[in-house]
């Protein structure tokens with residue numbers, strides 16, 4: 001069924017909400033990813049891959065087009081309208097090259113345009129519905145799809161969007177307990193109090209957390225357990241490729257769309273806030289014909305660089321001027337980094353942008369946020385890699401210098417693309433029609449809300465259910481106003 005002149009298959013595991021530093025191959029103390037660790041030993045692991053445009057829609061938009069946020073104009077989770085027609089997705093490029101293309105778990109999103117076939121699986125649930133085998137649900141779609149693709153006469157491009165590290169974290173047994181042996185409802189523990197006091201998210205969190213939970217460490221252990229569970233299910237996919245003799249002629253990429261905040265930065269078990277726990281994602285590539293085994297690459301790179309890398313590995317020329325560049329010169333040691341400093345954006349729960357260098361992170365709020373955070377944040381990533389100490393006030397010169405560099409980049413990209421910075425073009429980016437930019441953190445806090453797991457699902461599938469979300473939000477508003485929250489001291 002295969003022959004030597006056929007183009008290589010490409011399998012991309014675009015794992016949602018997977019932060020790099022919770023994989024054991026990225027140095028995590030818990031053994032969360034033994035199978036991915038072994039996979040990494042057979043290929044190249046990139047230690048410094050960043051999701052510059054969080055979260056989902058904008059990140060996949062960059063990953064699947066080789067472009068940045070200026071070219072895609074996709075900067076918000078709730079992006080209105082399609083991806084620009086002028087931008088081609090990898091699925092569209094590969095279809096022109098004769099590939100069959102299948103996408104599992106990412107239908108109805110502007111950034112997943114162009115596949116021949118879309119398959120969905122159940123990745124949302126609640127405490128009442130019980131443990132949620134997301135990765136096995138995915139395999140039930142992916143393995144038969146793989147069989148069909150292998151039986152065909154075309155090379156294939158298969159994208160698998162795993163959702164296990166995305167809330168709700170409900171890994172099946174024994175993964176619930178693999179990293180936690182305490183009493184998650186211990187009345188002496190009050191670590192969940194700030195989490196459950198955060199009104200915008202508490203109803204959603206309560207819909208899938210154990211009733212009476214007091215220990216945040218249990219929730220973090222569910223995130224880690226979900227990764228370990230998914231890791232075992234991913235091995236099924238690797239085994240399927242191997243047992244059919246096509247693993248080595250398939251380019252396999254494992255990437256995260258963005259990371260996840262656990263108990264950090266008051267952002268609580270979600271993926272907002274342009275801190276490194278959300279920006280730093282894993283990237284592992286395996287293709288023994290062209291990539292060495294066991295190599296670790298330290299150079300900085302971003303989502304936009306993945307597509308040119310995959311095309312170079314597959315020896316496909318397009319004539320498209322991608323914003324990203326192939327990572328193979330980094331693998332060969334010819335270049336240390338592509339861009340060691342870069343523009344970062346978020347336009348989903350907060351509207352912020354910033355500039356990250358190897359030494360500093362600047363975050364500027366474009367409007368007040370629902371965490372009552374300061375408008376300017378500066379972190380010294382060398383002395384404070386966890387970004388716990390905002391040093392903006394002590395370093396006005398650094399803030400000024402980084403702002404100049406960021407604005408110069410924005411001006412350059414606007415000139416190169418002839419398009420505006422999309423972060424300024426997202427009226428009602430938060431999904432509340434007619435509200436416009438927030439004028440205070442209190443207004444943002446009182447307006448933003450996720451109801452429960454099924455409403456959260458609808459937020460992600462906004463194209464299908466925008467009307468329902470708006471209706472739910474309208475119902476929530478009067479309640480929110482009557483429970484006004486006192487401004488929290490930061």
Ligand SMILES: [Zn+2]
Pocket residue numbers: 016017055056057257258
């Ligand atoms: Zn995502």
